[in-house]
Structures are given as structure tokens and as C-alpha cells.
Amino acid sequence: MFTFIDTVIIGLTSGAVYSLMAISLVLVWRSTRVINFAQAGQALLSTYIGYSFIGLFDSYWIALFFAIVLGAGVSALIEILFMRTLFKRNTGPIAGVAPIIATLGLLGLIHGLIGIFMGGKEAIIRPPVSNVGYTISGHTLALSPLKLVIVSAVLFLMISLSFIFTKTNIGLALRASAYSPEIARLAGVKVDAIRTLGWALAGAAGAAAGMLQTPNGTGALSPDSLEFSLLLVLGFIAAVIGGLESLVGAVIGGLLLGLVLAFVIMYVSATLPFMTAFLLLLGVLLVRPQGIMGRKVGRRA
Amino acid sequence: MTLIVSDLCVDHGAIRAVDHVSMKIEQGQLAAVIGANGAGKTTLLRALSGLTPTTSGTASWQGHNLLHAKPEKLVRFGVSHVSEGKSVIPELSVEENLNLGALWRRNASEAKETRQRIFETFPRLEERSTQLADTLSGGERQMLAIGRALMAKPQLLLLDEPSLGLAPLVIAQIFQSIRDLTTRMGLTVVLVEQNAMSALEIADVGIVLNLGRVAATNSAQSLIADPQVRAAYLGY
């Protein structure tokens, strides 16, 4: 029984982090129709930034704030410097994929830069609150204060981002620019600025994912962190399972993926997570090709 | 003279779509630009609203240079463009599509007022205000597209083939609304149409485009009466 509950808790917590990563991918997709593979690198960079601020202020929370703000800034800068130019220049046959390939290049670039500046240095982010589980009638649960913080942070981010997207003017501009940049421009929306904003929000979500995930794992950061690459792949799978368009879908996809992986690791084998993730993706797409929260009508994007 | 186009040329690669076009449209006038499919009507309109780069010539609206300006900037000068083929965003609700047109004004109460007036013109939109634009009929979409453009409180309205794909009865209804709006709001309208007769019937002046060139320009009444124009564009 306790094993079951613990598996659920572990699944939901890691799922919450996949959700955050999925949210950041969905944000970029929704506002610019690009899959941003550089997101893993950006999240790692933001987490390194957070790590430096922990050294400066001796507070995880202040560092989290700076990681999120600067993560958003870096992401906005990437959009302005690289993606915007590509978007405008490109009309050839590879117009649709060129920006996506470019994000792969950026991923390598960011990893390289981190390696040059941070390689060989030990960097560890300790949990800001205890990651030791609560104890109920002599049994220590997997549920810890840190895991509660992570799950609540993800829920808070999802709700506030959903609110921004569906209920505010900025959100309307973000959606309109993504669905139809031309009509949005004709309606007076400054689409360039709105696209940058979409990337900034995504950078913020990615930074939060990195800063929350790291102390929940080993706490160690390294320039060639496998954990962040894994986070990207699982976040991407979660986003696609959720339908790629919907923030709620991204969270459902992330939690579902987290739960399924936790159960497979606990009850079947610890060596199967990748295969399981891809099988789940395949299964969901076969049953619902548009993803869990995706719309049925296809669209020439 | 408020809309002045002179010697405008626009190329699509090797194709000259707009060829030395000049025209003058007075404030408050409804001008019909008619011509066959491929005559360059859409290209002309897109050039005027900053969507398509031009090769040479000039175009100005109340002293503002229309060329080399971004469409989002032109909206702020009072120029609204309804592009060809139901210029609405299907994934947004009717109300959101309308609100989009007034976002840049940053004045929610004024937007609400404008929206109310648009609902008076197109009551169908009010009934469907919470539905996705995707669920609207072709005619309702066109009303929504025009409504969205009006949310910006424009002075110059550029309409690209509002009759496209609509039934004759619906076309008559929409064209009547366009005429009424022009008069009531003192708009200047450039109405681009393949459906020449319907357009000329509500227009003050007409411009006939043929292969990118101005073939004739006159009052709408005279064009309707002109035997050559009748034979070539009105079909009788």
C-alpha cells in the first residue's frame, strides 16, 4: 500500500517538472510555431544563473526569482537575435523547419558556452526546504516539503499562465499572433514584440523547471547534464501527449507521463523509462492523433 | 483628395501584378476596384496596407505615406484592411475576434461601445458572440471580418472581395451594410471585387483594372452605363 502511494507521489512530482518543461515548449509553439530544442540548454543556463545567485545572496528563493527573470531575458534575446531574423528571411522550401533546426544548433552553442565557463567546477543546489518525507505511523512517505513546493509551483504557474492566455489582452494578442500573424498585424498587434514575449514566458517556465528539478534530484549541475536532456525529451513527449496547443494538456501529459514512468520503474524495471515514454507517446497518438487536449480540426500553420 | 496613388508598380518576381496604377479617391467616397481574377486587385490592396513591398510609385493617405509602413502602424493612422477570404481567426471566439481589432487602442470602455454599435449593424454577431469564429457561416464570417476592422475606428477601409464564396442574397445584404456604414460613419472605402455589378451598384466611383493596369475610371453610374465595361465585366 505504502509502495503504491509513494509511487504515485514520485510520479506526480517528476511529472510536475515534465509539465513545466512541456509548458515552456507549448508556449513557444503557441506563440511562434517553433519547437524549441534549445529549451534544455536554456533551462540549464538559467539554473546555473540561479546557482550563481545562491552564492551571492545565500537564498534559494531570491536565486529562483533571478533565474526566472534572467531565463526569460535570455529567451527573449534568442528570439530577437536569431529566430526573428530566420522567420523574416525564410521563404524557401525549408522555411518551416529551418527555425527548428536552428534551435538544435543553439542547444549545442549554449552547452558549449556553459562548458567553457562552468566546466570542471562543482555546482550543487541544495533543497531550499527538506526533501525528507513526512512520516505517518512509522512509515516515511516519499512526500516531502520540497515535493509539495514543486507540485504547487507547477499548478500555480499553469493557472496563472492559462489565465494570462485566455482572459487578458496580452493573451489574446499572443494567441492571435500564433494562429494568424497576418490578421493580427492587420488588427494592429505588434506581432514581433508579442513573439518575443511568448519566448520570454517560455524561458521563465524552463528556468523554473530547472531550478525546481535540480534539488529534487542529485542537486549536482554539470555542463553536459544528462538530466536536462532527459527533461527536454520527456517534456517534449508530455507536450505532444497533451496536444502541443494547450497548457492544461501539457500538465495532464506531464503528470500522466510521470505516473506511468514511476509505476514502470517501481513494478517492472528501472531500465525501461525511455522505452515506456515512447510507447506511451505512440499509444496516445494512435488513439488520439491530436493529443489529449488537441483540437480535431487540422490547420495549416 | 485623401487617398492618392500614383504610378504604383508591384512585382511578384517576374510578374508585374500592378502596373503604373494611379488613382485618387475623395474622402467619404466608396470606390469599387473591379477586374477579372488575376487583374492585380488583391496585390494593389496589400501594397496599400503595407503587406506587400512595392517596386515603384507612391501612395499616401491624408499625408501619411502608405508604402514602407508596417500594417500595425497603418491601423494607427486609421487604415483598416480586410484581407481576401474571410479575414477572421477561426480559433478565437466572435467576441475575441472583434476585441482583437481594438487592442491597440488600450481603451476597454470605448471598445465595448464600438462593439455594441457593430452588433447593431450585424445583430447575428451578437447572438453568436461566444461561439468560435470557426462555427460561423461564410456570410457571418465576412460580417465579423468587417466588424473587426471597424473596431479600430478606421477612416479608410480596404475590403478585398467580401462577396467571395457567398450566396447572392447574402452578398446583397453585406453590400447594403457596407454602403450604410460608409455613409453613416463617413468612411472612405476601397472595395475590391470580381463581382463588378454588385460593387458598382453601391459605389460612388469605379476603377477597372485589367492585367494590372487601370483600364477605365469614372463614376460608378457611368461605368454601369458604359457599353464596353458592360460587355467586358458586367456580362451583358
Ligand SMILES: Nc1ncnc2c1ncn2[C@@H]1O[C@H](COP(=O)(O)OP(=O)(O)O)[C@@H](O)[C@H]1O
Ligand atoms: N504571392 C504571389 N506570388 C507570385 N505571383 C502572385 C502572387 N500573388 C499574386 N500573384 C500574381 O499576380 C497577379 C495578380 O494577382 P492578384 O493581385 O491576386 O489578382 P486579383 O486579386 O485581381 O485576382 C496574378 O497574375 C497572380 O498570379
Ligand SMILES: [Mg+2]
Ligand atoms: Mg484577389
